[in-house]
Amino acid sequence: MTNEALAGQIAAAVLAEMRREAPAPADPVSQKEAQPPGQTASGELMAAMKKSTSARIGVGRAGARLQTRTMLRLRADHAAARDAVLLDVSQGLLDRLQLPALQSCCASQTEFLTRPDLGRCLPEEGRKALQKLQTAPCDVLIFLADGLSSRAIEANAENLLPVLLDGVKAQGLTVGTAFFVRYGRVALMDQVAALTGARVVCVLIGERPGLGSAESMSAYLAYEPRTGMPEANRTVVSNIYSGGLAAVEAGAYIAELIGTIHKAGASGVQLRERGEYDLAIKR
Amino acid sequence: MTLQTTLQNKSFSFADVKEVLAKANEEKSGDRLAGIAAGSDLERVAAKTVLSNLLVSDLRENPAVPYEEDEVTRIIQDGVNERIYGELRGWSLAELREWLLDQNTTEAQIKRAAQGMTAEVIAGLCKLMGNLDLVYAAAKLRVTAHCNSTIGERGTLATRLQPNHSTDSVEGITASLFEGLSYGCGDALIGLNPVNDTVASLTQVLRRFDEIKRSFEIPTQICVLGHIGTQIAALKNGAPMDMIFQSIAGSQKGNEAFGFSGDTVREAQALLKRQGTAAGPNVLYFETGQGSELSSGTHCGADQVTMEARCYGFAKAFSPFMVNTVVGFIGPEYLYDSRQVIRAGLEDHFMGKLTGIPMGCDCCYTNHMPADQNDIENLALLLASAGANYIIGVPGGDDIMLNYQTNACHDAAAIREVLGLRPIAAFDAWLERMGITENGKLTDRAGDATIFMRGERS
Structure with a gap:
């Protein structure tokens, strides 16, 4: 009943393609899983299939449940993701990067997770501290925020920030003092711009962690961001981590992007509309 | 009053x-x-x-x-x-x-x-x-619908097989698809959330789904969940398509924020009737989730349960094949923890069934909310007891494209065994023919995705 010939053709095509394709990016998990017992004959086929995806395929079973090692691996990856959300960025990192630390209007982790509005603003004292930090007007202001993954900041900031700052300065742009915001959200950049008068604001922020990567960071950039601006007017560079866009490479790329945004006087879809988007999609 | x-x-x-x-x-x-x-x-x-x-x-x-x-x-x-x-x-x-x-x-x-x-x-x-x-x-309530097969019969629990991939690699998608089939998943739908919402990308994946469906003679439905506009364009362009998908909201403004209106859905429905690959008559797939109106500022001052019920009222007018509440995807600012997610899943299923739509649930959570796999396994069991039409199946429960967790491919098989439920009848018979199940239980062949690569029969 099965159309054997067509099925055979698909299998052959799939196999040929899988063998040709480069290994999937960086999920160590599926590679480490052992073959299900008693299926060595299909071992080679499964190995080829696993190369094509980081999904947890070929993991075998215990009855209709997961094998112990698969179950524990999933729990470990989830625990790492949870830790990335819940743990703070270490003082050591902030010291090494000489980043003064501010806190958004959120008083706690729970408040940060349930009140996005409070993560988008600084309290009175934070606003004063920010204005004290930025004594002269600047072209570009860069800050970091933990967002949904402190591990993303820990893993990428040290490699990215110096390259980014050097890259911006090399274009003759003035850069304000970089700082860190605990419990910060992307749109906090709107208030930061209003308080400092910076033209281009860039926030480096931890992405919501997946099981494959708890270390992924994003950069959001905007020209003269203002509260209530369309979200589409922010330019975003996502997936910054060892398995995606490497931190050093990202630093150089974002610096270039900041130069483009500053020159065009626009970001996001507005930048695209002005035909300056080539740079933004070349990665 | x-x-x-x-x-x-x-x-x-x-x-x-x-x-x-x-x-x-x-x-x-x-x-x-x-x-x-x-x-x-x-x-x-x-x-x-x-x-x-x-x-x-x-x-x-x-x-x-x-x-x-x-x-x-x-x-x-x-x-x-x-x-x-x-x-x-x-x-x-x-x-x-x-x-x-x-x-x-x-x-x-x-x-x-x-x-x-x-x-x-x-x-x-x-x-x-x-x-x-x-x-x-x-x-008490069962709501059935027919596309290529009939979903929602008493005594069944179906699954949407969700073979997502981080770059839409057709071979990677195929690998996850075969994995899911080998566990008895995919009777409600083989449905991909695409990374690239383009006609070319949707068409490429749909062609593969269609080839697999035809060559292994799988009695199921296929869909790639791009924006409704992209799917309409792909269908006009000749892509094989059983159903069209769209996320819906409980207010007109909410639907406008999603970029469509009732007219768009009517257009999709009419087009599928003429050019779709399915028998029908139920050819639409809607997704919902409490809080989506608030997230786009279109809740009109109403609470999220009421807005959710309004989604179902809207859906009913278009006689969909399946409606899916993606209950824990939205994040802790709308449903804080597993307690709220489980409650919402039960609410949505009840309201959907009472409205008269074929209701299933993506029992899921994100990593920034206080919940874990145990919680959604609870919810899936509760919903299967309540007669939900379907749940989701993803390898290991880890969706590598949407970066959240849902039910593993194993879960539906376990729940069916515990509660004495079966897949959709036609698919059930296919699983038995393929030797993946015997009398409704997984066989030694089950869980080996390579059986589809070797073109083997039991």
Whole structure:
């Protein structure tokens, strides 16, 4: 009943393609899983299939449940993701990067997770501290925020920030003092711009962690961001981590992007509309 | 209509029906974020008390968004059977709740009565139900639909196989698809969430799905969940497609924020009738989730359960094959933790079934909310007991494209075994022919995706 010939053709095509394709990016998990017992004959086929995806395929079973090692691996990856959300960025990192630390209007982790509005603003004292930090007007202001993954900041900031700052300065742009915001959200950049008068604001922020990567960071950039601006007017560079866009490479790329945004006087879809988007999609 | 009550020697009063509905909700972080939640547990119960004494007509006459302003309200109100409504209009919600729960009230009677209810009535009932009430009432109801096969029959639990891939690699997608099939997943749908929402990318994946469906003669449905506009364009371009998908909202503004209207859905439906690959008549797939209106600022001051019920009222008008509440995807600002997610999953399933739509649930969570795999395994078991049409199946429960977790491919097989449920009949027979199951249980071949690569039969 099965159309054997067509099925055979698909299998052959799939196999040929899988063998040709480069290994999937960086999920160590599926590679480490052992073959299900008693299926060595299909071992080679499964190995080829696993190369094509980081999904947890070929993991075998215990009855209709997961094998112990698969179950524990999933729990470990989830625990790492949870830790990335819940743990703070270490003082050591902030010291090494000489980043003064501010806190958004959120008083706690729970408040940060349930009140996005409070993560988008600084309290009175934070606003004063920010204005004290930025004594002269600047072209570009860069800050970091933990967002949904402190591990993303820990893993990428040290490699990215110096390259980014050097890259911006090399274009003759003035850069304000970089700082860190605990419990910060992307749109906090709107208030930061209003308080400092910076033209281009860039926030480096931890992405919501997946099981494959708890270390992924994003950069959001905007020209003269203002509260209530369309979200589409922010330019975003996502997936910054060892398995995606490497931190050093990202630093150089974002610096270039900041130069483009500053020159065009626009970001996001507005930048695209002005035909300056080539740079933004070349990665 | 009385909008006040006294509870524990404290008096509570509410401005309007909308406020009563909002404050009668079980606790949800989204209602708090919207600034419309009850201020205390006592106020919540006071609102429930007031709600229980409201009449069906009070709810009908006070839609969350005015008729003149909102297409969703119009679709729901215009779809009411006025004769049946006339029989119900004088009932209090307390009476209606007890009638629903009465073991002498039959499925046929409930389905008839539901034709006289608006979304606000159904949402109101939901707010007066405990979790077991929601399971108990929903378990009476089955809603079937037919695309290539028939979903929702009593005694079945189906799955949407979701072979997502971080870059839409067709071979990677195929690998996850074969994995899922080898566990007995995919009877409701083989459906991909694409990374690239383009006609070319959708078409490429749909062609592969269609080839696999035809060559292995799998009695199922295929869909790639791009934007409705992209899917329409792909279909016009000749892509094989059984169903068209769209995320929907409980207000016209919410649907506009998603970039479509009722007319767009009608266009999709008409096009599928002429050019789709399925037998039909049910060829649409909708997704919902409490809080999506608030997230786009289109909740119109209403609570998220009421807006969710309105999604279902909208969906019903288009006779979909499946409706999926992606319950835990939205994040902790709308549903804070597993307790709220489980509650919402049970609410959505009950409201969907009562509305008369073929309801399933993506029992899921993100990593920034206090929940884990245990919680969604609980929810899946509860919903299977309540007669949900389907759940999701993803390898290991880890969706590498959407970066969240849902049910593993193993879960449906385990739940079917525990509760004595079977896949959709035609797919069940196919699994037995392929030697993946025997008398409904996984065989030694099950879980070996390579059987599809070797073209083997048992």
